[in-house]
Structures are given as structure tokens and as C-alpha cells.
Amino acid sequence: MFRTTLLASGMALALLAAGPAVAQDKPPVKIAAIVPQSGAGAFDGQLALEGMQAEAALVNAAGGILGGRKIELVVYDDKGTPEEGVSAARRAMEQDKVDMIVGGWFSAVALSMKEVTRDKIISVMTSSQHPDVTAKGHKFLFRLNATSNMMSSKYGQEICARIKPKSVAFITINDDFGRLEVDNYTKLLGACNVEIKGNEFYNRNDTDFTVALTKLKSLNPDAIYVSAINTSQGATIYRQARQAGFRGTLIASAGNMNPKLIELAGPALEGVYSISLYAPDSDNAKLKAWTEQYGKTFKNQPAFIGTLGAQAVQVLAAAADKAGTANDPDKIAAALRSQTWPTLLGEIKFEENGQALQNLYLIRVEGGKIVSIK
Amino acid sequence: MIRKALPFAAALVLALLPLGTQSTYLHHVMVLWMLYALLALSLNVIIGYLGELSFGHAAFFGLGAYASAILTMQTGVPVWLALIAAGLVAGLFGFVIGYVSLRIVGPQFAILTLGFGSIIYTVTNYWDDLTRGPMGINNIPPVTVPGVGPLGEARDYYFVVVACVLAFAYACHALMRSRTGRAFLAVRENAPLAASLGIDVFRTKLLGFVAATVVAGIAGGLYAHYLRVITPELMSLQYMAALIIMVVVGGRGTVVGPILGALIYVVLLEVLRAFGPLRLIVFAALLTGSVIFVPHGLVSLWRPWRRRADPAIRPEPAP
Amino acid sequence: MDWTLLGQQLANGVVNGMNYVLISTGLTLVFGVLRVINFAHGEFYMLGAFLTYFAMSALGIGYLPAVLLATVAVGALGILVNRLFFWPLRKEHEFTVLLSSLGLALLVTHGAELGFGHDPKYLNSPFTDDILEVGTIVLTQQRVLIFAAAVLVLAATYAAIRWTTFGRMMRATAQNPEGAALTGVDIRFVHTITFVLACGLAGLAGALVGPVAMIFPTVGSWAVLKGFIVVILGGLGSVPGALVGGLTLGVVEALAGGYVSLGFMEAIGYAIIILVLLWRPQGLFGSVAR
Numbered sequence: 016m017f018r019t020t021l022l023a024s025g026m027a028l029a030l031l032a033a034g035p036a037v038a039q040d041k042p043p044v045k046i047a048a049i050v051p052q053s054g055a056g057a058f059d060g061q062l063a064l065e066g067m068q069a070e071a072a073l074v075n076a077a078g079g080i081l082g083g084r085k086i087e088l089v090v091y092d093d094k095g096t097p098e099e100g101v102s103a104a105r106r107a108m109e110q111d112k113v114d115m116i117v118g119g120w121f122s123a124v125a126l127s128m129k130e131v132t133r134d135k136i137i138s139v140m141t142s143s144q145h146p147d148v149t150a151k152g153h154k155f156l157f158r159l160n161a162t163s164n165m166m167s168s169k170y171g172q173e174i175c176a177r178i179k180p181k182s183v184a185f186i187t188i189n190d191d192f193g194r195l196e197v198d199n200y201t202k203l204l205g206a207c208n209v210e211i212k213g214n215e216f217y218n219r220n221d222t223d224f225t226v227a228l229t230k231l232k233s234l235n236p237d238a239i240y241v242s243a244i245n246t247s248q249g250a251t252i253y254r255q256a257r258q259a260g261f262r263g264t265l266i267a268s269a270g271n272m273n274p275k276l277i278e279l280a281g282p283a284l285e286g287v288y289s290i291s292l293y294a295p296d297s298d299n300a301k302l303k304a305w306t307e308q309y310g311k312t313f314k315n316q317p318a319f320i321g322t323l324g325a326q327a328v329q330v331l332a333a334a335a336d337k338a339g340t341a342n343d344p345d346k347i348a349a350a351l352r353s354q355t356w357p358t359l360l361g362e363i364k365f366e367e368n369g370q371a372l373q374n375l376y377l378i379r380v381e382g383g384k385i386v387s388i389k
Numbered sequence: 390m391i392r393k394a395l396p397f398a399a400a401l402v403l404a405l406l407p408l409g410t411q412s413t414y415l416h417h418v419m420v421l422w423m424l425y426a427l428l429a430l431s432l433n434v435i436i437g438y439l440g441e442l443s444f445g446h447a448a449f450f451g452l453g454a455y456a457s458a459i460l461t462m463q464t465g466v467p468v469w470l471a472l473i474a475a476g477l478v479a480g481l482f483g484f485v486i487g488y489v490s491l492r493i494v495g496p497q498f499a500i501l502t503l504g505f506g507s508i509i510y511t512v513t514n515y516w517d518d519l520t521r522g523p524m525g526i527n528n529i530p531p532v533t534v535p536g537v538g539p540l541g542e543a544r545d546y547y548f549v550v551v552a553c554v555l556a557f558a559y560a561c562h563a564l565m566r567s568r569t570g571r572a573f574l575a576v577r578e579n580a581p582l583a584a585s586l587g588i589d590v591f592r593t594k595l596l597g598f599v600a601a602t603v604v605a606g607i608a609g610g611l612y613a614h615y616l617r618v619i620t621p622e623l624m625s626l627q628y629m630a631a632l633i634i635m636v637v638v639g640g641r642g643t644v645v646g647p648i649l650g651a652l653i654y655v656v657l658l659e660v661l662r663a664f665g666p667l668r669l670i671v672f673a674a675l676l677t678g679s680v681i682f683v684p685h686g687l688v689s690l691w692r693p694w695r696r697r698a699d700p701a702i703r704p705e706p707a708p
Numbered sequence: 709m710d711w712t713l714l715g716q717q718l719a720n721g722v723v724n725g726m727n728y729v730l731i732s733t734g735l736t737l738v739f740g741v742l743r744v745i746n747f748a749h750g751e752f753y754m755l756g757a758f759l760t761y762f763a764m765s766a767l768g769i770g771y772l773p774a775v776l777l778a779t780v781a782v783g784a785l786g787i788l789v790n791r792l793f794f795w796p797l798r799k800e801h802e803f804t805v806l807l808s809s810l811g812l813a814l815l816v817t818h819g820a821e822l823g824f825g826h827d828p829k830y831l832n833s834p835f836t837d838d839i840l841e842v843g844t845i846v847l848t849q850q851r852v853l854i855f856a857a858a859v860l861v862l863a864a865t866y867a868a869i870r871w872t873t874f875g876r877m878m879r880a881t882a883q884n885p886e887g888a889a890l891t892g893v894d895i896r897f898v899h900t901i902t903f904v905l906a907c908g909l910a911g912l913a914g915a916l917v918g919p920v921a922m923i924f925p926t927v928g929s930w931a932v933l934k935g936f937i938v939v940i941l942g943g944l945g946s947v948p949g950a951l952v953g954g955l956t957l958g959v960v961e962a963l964a965g966g967y968v969s970l971g972f973m974e975a976i977g978y979a980i981i982i983l984v985l986l987w988r989p990q991g992l993f994g995s996v997a998r
Binding site: 436442489492493496497499500501503504505507508511512514515626630633634637638641666667669670672673674676677680681684685 | 739745793796797800803804806807811812814815817818819821822929933937940944972974975978981982985986989990991
């Protein structure tokens with residue numbers, strides 16, 4: 016063991032001596048990127064990580080932060096499960112001594128990870144929508160995505176005003192997100208006299224939905240509301256709804272529309288509405304710079320989840336600069352709360368409990384593209 | 390002489406292991422190792438001693454975890470009592486399921502346990518009021534040692550879990566030298582012959598199965614109060630596959646094998662982080678290689694002298 | 709009682725059941741000859757789907773030729789798999805072989821994640837979105853194709869085992885490997901061909917069922933579980949058992965999902981299997997002793 020260490024440090028020294036650019040004497044700012052890299056969420060994790068990497072590259076190309084320190088992303092796999100998320104956060108804090116943590120793509124992971132990081136380290140939770148993440152958060156915890164309550168109160172109005180179904184049935188994932196969605200929309204749509212015909216829960220590892228969709232179709236609803244976080248499950252549901260012979264309106268759950276979903280679901284998704292923080296057709300300069308950088312490095316189409324990763328890096332970099340430190344969580348948290356931040360998704364402001372207030376756009380799939388409806 | 394002293398020396402090293410490092414993360418990895426070792430040892434009773442394959446073992450682990458978490462959080466029972474209850478709940482389910490299934494052997498038994506495990510998983514997933522569904526239970530209280538207070542550090546947990554592992558390992562060792570242990574082996578090698586010798590095959594199997602599920606339940610409870618978060622995924626097939634890997638790669642039917650298997654599993658996955666995206670591929674390749682080239686488990690590399698020492702290890706005839 | 713709905717759910721169940729039959733026939737063949745459950749079986753299902761996808765996108769050929777190509781390619785892979793992962797362990801304990809197949813499954817899955825990418829893909833068959841309405845029952849052409857192909861393939865497999873020389877060799881090996889070897893049966897050849905057949909069938913299943921949902925590298929774990937259940941339900945090693953077992957599971961699941969809850973569909977399927985096994989431990993069509 017000792018010899019290997021010696022050998023490794025010798026090699027590292029040799030490398031340092033050989034490299035011409037030894038000007039890198041300032042230590043990097045380490046940000047932990049805790050994303051799902053295997054299991055059902057692996058693709059979403061990949062998109063998220065790519066978004067963070069593109070933004071880190073932009074920040075580093077512009078000279079880094081805190082007077083020339085570069086951002087280094089330390090990547091961990093949480094497998095989309097709370098247990099692994101907790102282990103990854105511990106490793107990041109205790110072994111790798113990172114400065115800040117970005118994670119919590121799934122609510123279940125965010126809810127347990129926040130207990131490990133409680134009052135210890137700046138933790139930015141990203142796409143999770145569960146209200147408790149910030150309602151029972153801690154003084155260093157911030158969450159970017161809107162909560163599902165915030166999303167549904169906006170979406171509820173839009174559904175009543177624009178889509179105007181007479182009746183609706185739900186197909187939702189069996190977890191807190193799905194359950195909350197059913198509760199919220201039953202109330203919100205009921206208030207504008209939409210008849211609720213029924214709901215079917217599915218599991219997160221289901222691959223075929225024909226049986227459930229046949230059942231929902233037989234209830235004859237005007238519209239079917241599809242609540243799906245996972246891209247491949249979502250695409251399958253939209254396609255199979257049409258294949259089961261359902262010809263009514265499909266409504267996509269808020270926050271889950273992305274280019275891959277459109278590519279996979281094909282014509283089944285044409286004309287479908289959703290709500291998103293990300294309007295690809297926005298003319299925000301920061302968004303354009305990020306999209307260009309992303310396109311240079313990665314094959315995928317930029318997606319909402321990637322913009323959230325980028326936004327996390329963006330606000331952390333800016334707040335660290337303002338606080339003048341990368342590892343004093345008190346100062347960084349105070350900086351984050353102190354002002355409105357311009358980001359690639361527009362202006363963002365954090366409430367006292369760490370919840371972000373951001374723009375929500377009504378979006379729609381038109382001609383295979385996501386466009387925002389003004 | 391050395392042969393007699395070696396197990397004690399090994400146990401002592403194991404017990405004092407966390408004192409060798411200051412890293413709290415390494416302590417965390419050690420606790421995980423011991424928790425998996427406890428589970429693997431319990432599964433080893435079924436796989437190694439009874440010679441049956443159970444795909445439902447992770448469900449008992451989960452039952453213990455949920456029982457203990459729910460009891461402490463909803464009724465305020467002290468944790469040590471809840472841990473015992475966790476073992477009892479898992480053991481009760483083990484008794485009922487074992488009673489129903491153990492007359493059936495081979496792949497059919499494996500699928501029966503898979504079926505029961507899967508039903509327990511589904512109920513856990515949907516009984517939202519009790520189990521909080523797929524989101525799992527958070528903020529489970531830590532283990533409290535009377536007179537010491539709640540355990541905060543991973544290192545303190547290590548001492549609790551390693552005590553359980555050593556106690557159970559010793560129990561397994563003692564069992565395999567007893568009359569009952571010899572009955573286990575007789576049943577594994579040739580059930581009809583065992584029956585003709587007056588061994589009650591069904592009762593012997595049920596005894597082993599229930600003991601294994603009780604320990605799995607206690608391990609689940611310890612896991613819940615250590616990690617302080619549990620989800621139904623504990624009962625999923627990934628965990629099940631991992632456990633089978635630990636037992637068979639380490640060496641089924643031995644005491645050291647499952648502990649070694651758990652160590653390999655936990656440490657290898659940590660070490661392989663250096664491989665980045667290739668990590669899981671390298672892991673699978675090493676696993677497959679070890680099965681093909683060391684089919685009796687890593688423990689068999691020591692076997693020349695172990696065989697004389699431990700009657701429980703005997704090469705099995707090919708099926 | 710809504711008879712249209714019942715009819716539709718029964719039709720869904722029968723077609724899904726035929727998927728299961730396709731997947732489990734290969735699994736049951738391997739068990740019949742080798743006496744092991746091959747946990748990597750689902751990965752050949754996954755490979756069948758992905759090879760069809762890449763044959764279409766890289767070679768630019770149509771769906772049906774791509775299905776054929778993928779089936780043959782995955783079948784050929786069976787030679788390699790048997791040689792490397794199963795033949796060397798033929799004298800080892802069944803747990804060892806089982807773990808070897810589990811290792812192979814992990815190797816193929818993680819290899820596919822790296823090679824094919826994590827992103828889900830849509831296998832574009834021209835028959836997926838076209839609806840066929842028979843009376844009040846709605847089915848896509850793809851599902852009808854799956855059904856027809858399964859019936860054909862199953863009949864051919866059954867006939868081959870029953871009436872050809874190779875089939876006799878296979879049955880002899882299944883009953884008594886040593887005895888078969890003594891009478892001049894080339895055991896190694898029988899094992900190889902069994903694997904080719906099993907992998908080819910799994911690949912075909914993947915290529916045909918792939919377009920019904922999305923495909924991704926971990927899709928095989930689902931397939932092997934269903935296959936495992938069907939094979940045990942029908943009786944290990946029995947081809948008619950796989951047919952009846954697969955259809956039973958498909959219909960039970962559709963009715964449970966349609967009339968109870970989709971979430972409990974699988975659990976109810978398991979409950980039925982438990983009941984069947986407690987009544988007939990050897991499965992519906994299994995023989996009591998070897």
C-alpha cells in the first residue's frame with residue numbers, strides 16, 4: 016500500500032514537472048455531482064451531469080471563480096435510491112472533502128440526503144418536486160425546481176382555461192409525487208367542474224401499460240393526464256394510449272417534457288401541453304451560451320434537467336464569488352439568500368427556507384419541438 | 390496451536406479494525422461491510438447448510454428494517470427492544486413461509502420464496518399509511534445504548550454490528566459441530582438418506598430457515614437505525630443478487646466465506662470507482678472470472694488446511 | 709358487466725402471454741438439458757431488440773429482415789456463451805453455474821449500458837401504431853404479429869424436439885447425460901445447439917416485443933423474471949408447459965390489472981403461482997422425477 020502511494024505520488028510529481036502549464040497552483044473548488052448513473056434514472060442522470068459539465072466548462076473558460084480557482088465536479092452514482100444517495104453524500108463530505116453538493120434529482124433521494132448534509136454543507140437540490148425538501152430543509156439547503164404544488168396551481172389554471180376537458184382520468188406513478196399530483200388536480204380541476212373519472216397507479220419498473228390504459232379508456236374520459244418522471248415509461252404510455260385506441264386529449268405532467276421524450280413518443284405527443292421552467296425558444300443570452308457549449312461537447316439535445324444542473328453550478332459559482340469563499344457555508348448561504356440571480360433560466364430568487372422562485376412557462380409540442388405559449 | 394489461535398486473532402483484529410483509521414468514511418464502509426456480512430451469514434444458513442436457494446431473503450431483511458423503524462417511530466419503543474421485535478417479526482414470517490414452502494425443493498422452492506418476497510415488497514410499496522410507500526421512511530432514530538446514549542458515529546455502530554457478526558459467526562461454527570449441524574449437512578447431501586436415519590428433514594430445514602430469517606430481520610433493524618432511511622428497494626432483487634454473490638463468491642457452507650464475500654463486494658465496488666464508467670463492467674468480469682476459476686469460493690484457496698479443521702466444509706458432489 | 713372491456717383485457721392478456729411464451733421457451737429448453745436456470749437469458753432478449761435497432765439504423769434494412777438478422781446473430785452468440793460460461797462448469801454445483809450466469813448477465817447489461825448508451829430507444833416497427841379492430845377488440849398489428857410468430861416458432865420447436873434425430877439426442881441428454889454419452893450422443897454438440905436455439909428464441913422475442921415499449925440496457929432483467937415464473941409454473945423443461953404457463957400468467961395479470969389494480973398485478977400473478985406450486989410442486993406439466 017505504502018509503495019503504491021509512493022509510486023503514485025512520484026508519478027504525479029513527474030507529471031507536474033513535465034507539464035508546461037504549472038500555473039495551476041490554486042486549488043480547484045470541488046462540487047459534488049451526485050446523480051443516478053445506473054438503474055432506471057441513468058439517462059436522466061446523464062443529461063443532468065452533462066448540463067453541469069457544460070456550465071462548469073463555461074465558468075472555467077472565463078477564468079474560474081474566486082480569483083482564478085477552477086470548478087472541479089466530483090461525480091457520484093446514487094443509483095436513484097436514497098440509501099446510495101446517503102452513502103455518496105457521506106463520501107463526498109468525509110472522504111473527498113468537497114466544498115458544495117449538488118444532487119437530489121429524485122425526491123426520495125433528496126429527502127434522505129438532506130438529513131446527512133443537515134447544517135453541515137451547502138446542498139443544492141435540483142429537480143425533486145416534493146414540498147418537504149425545503150419545507151423541512153436546513154439552513155444550507157436550497158432547491159431549484161418548483162414544488163409540485165407550485166407547478167400544479169399554475170398548470171391547473173391553464174388546463175381549465177385552455178385545454179378545457181369535460182372529464183379527465185389519471186395514470187400516475189405510485190410514489191409521493193404521483194399521489195400528490197392526483198390529490199392536487201382532483202381539487203384544482205374539480206373546482207372548474209372537470210369530472211374526475213378515475214386513476215391508475217403504476218410502478219417504477221413497469222414496462223407495459225396496455226392493461227391500465229384499456230381500463231382508463233373504457234371510462235371514456237375527455238382527457239388522460241399522464242404523470243411520468245421516467246422518460247422511457249412516459250414515452251411508452253403516450254404511445255400505448257394511442258395504440259389502445261384512445262383518441263381524446265393527452266396532458267403531460269408538469270416538469271417532465273424533454274426532447275428525448277418527443278423523439279421516442281413520436282406523433283403521440285404532438286399538440287400535448289406541459290409546464291416547464293425551461294423554454295428552449297427563450298432569447299436569454301446565458302441560455303444561448305450554455306446551449307452552444309452543450310452542443311459542442313455532447314450528442315444529446317439539451318433538456319430541462321440539464322439546464323437545472325447548469326443553473327446549480329451557475330448560482331453556486333456566483334454566490335461563492337460574492338461570499339469570497341468556497342467552503343464557508345454560512346457566508347455562501349447568506350450570499351445565496353441576499354439577491355436575485357440572473358441565470359440561464361431567467362431570474363431566480365431564494366425564499367428564506369431555500370426554495371427558489373422561478374418563471375414557469377406553459378409549453379406545448381408543436382411540429383416535434385417544444386415551444387412556449389405566451 | 391496456531392490453528393486454534395487464528396480465529397481468535399482474526400476476531401480481535403476485526404473487532405479493533407476501526408481504530409486503525411481516523412477516516413469516518415472508512416468507518417462507514419466498515420459498518421456496511423459488517424451489516425452485509427451479517428446478512429450473508431444468515432443467507433449462508435439456507436444456501437450453504439440447507440443447500441436450498443432462497444430469493445426471498447432480502448424481504449426478511451426489509452421486514453426487519455420496517456418493523457423496527459415503525460415500532461420506534463410510532464410507539465416510542467426503545468431501539469434495542471425494537472431490534473428484538475424486528476428479529477421476531479421476520480422470524481414469524483419466516484416460520485409461516487418456510488412452513489408452507491420447505492416441503493418443496495430446488496428451483497421451485499427458489500420461485501416460491503421469490504413469490505412471497507415479491508408480495509411482501511408490493512404490500513410495503515402500497516401500504517402508504519404505514520410504510521410511507523416508495524418514498525421510504527426518513528429520520529429513523531439512532532441506536533441508543535443504555536447508559537451511553539444515542540450512537541452518533543459510524544465507529545460506534547461498528548462495534549455494535551461487529552459484536553453481532555462475531556456472535557452469529559461463532560453460533561454457526563458451534564452449530565455445525567453439533568448434532569443439529571450434522572443433521573443439516575445430512576439433509577443437504579441426501580435428504581432421503583437423512584430421513585431414513587431418523588432425521589426429521591422438514592423440521593431441520595424449518596429450524597435453519599427460521600434462524601436465518603430472524604438474523605436477517607435483526608440485520609435489517611440495525612441497517613435501518615444506522616442509515617436512518619429505508620425504502621422498499623431494500624427488498625428488491627438487486628440486493629438479493631448482491632447477497633447471493635457474497636455467499637457464493639466467498640464460499641458457501643463456511644463461516645469465513647460470507648464475511649469475506651461481503652468484504653470483497655463492499656471494498657471492490659469502492660476501489661473500482663477509479664475505473665469510472667467501466668466500474669460495473671470490471672466488477673462483473675471479476676465476479677464471473679472468480680466463479681469460473683474458483684467455483685468453491687475464495688475460501689477454498691485456503692482449503693488444504695481448513696478442511697481438516699472444520700467438518701462443515703466438504704466438497705459437494707456435482708449434481 | 710362490461711363485456712367489451714372484458715374481451716379487450718382477455719385479448720391483451722393472451723397477447724402478453726404469448727410474449728412470455730416466446731421468452732420462456734428458450735429458458736425451459738436450457739433447463740431441460742443442462743438442469744440450470746440461466747439468469748443471463750433476459751440479456752439475449754435485450755440484445756435481440758438492440759441488434760434489430762442497430763441493423764435498421766446502421767445497415768438501413770427494413771424491420772422484418774432486421775429481426776431475422778438479429779435472431780441469427782444472437783443465436784450464434786449462444787455458441788460462445790456455452791463455450792465460455794456454461795460448458796466449463798458442467799460438473800460444478802448448480803449454484804456455481806447459476807452465479808456464473810448471473811455474472812454473465814451483469815457483464816452484458818453493463819457492457820450494453822456503456823456500448824449502447826443509457827438513453828432509451830424506440831425500435832421503429834411499421835406495425836406498431838397501426839390498429840387492427842376485430843369487432844370491438846382493438847389490437848395493434850405488432851401484437852398480432854407477435855402472436856402469430858410465437859405460435860409458428862413454438863410449433864416448429866415442439867416438432868423439432870419430438871420428431872427429429874437431434875430432438876431425440878436432446879431428450880436422451882435431458883433424461884440421462886451419461887447414458888446418452890455411452891450410446892454415442894455428442895453431449896457437447898447437444899449443449900451447443902440447445903444454447904443456440906435458446907438464445908435465438910430470446911433474441912427473436914426481444915426483436916418482436918421491443919417495438920411494443922421502449923428498449924434500454926436493463927430491459928432484460930424484466931424478461932428473465934417473467935420467463936423464470938412461466939417456466940416454473942408450466943413445469944421445468946416442458947415446452948407445452950411454457951405455452952400454458954405463459955398464457956395463464958398473461959391472462960391472470962391482465963385480469964388482475966384490469967379489475968383490481970395495476971400496482972398489484974405482479975403480486976397477484978405470484979400468488980397464483982404459489983397456489984399452483986403448493987398444489988403441484990412440479991408445475992402444471994412437469995414430471996415428478998428426473
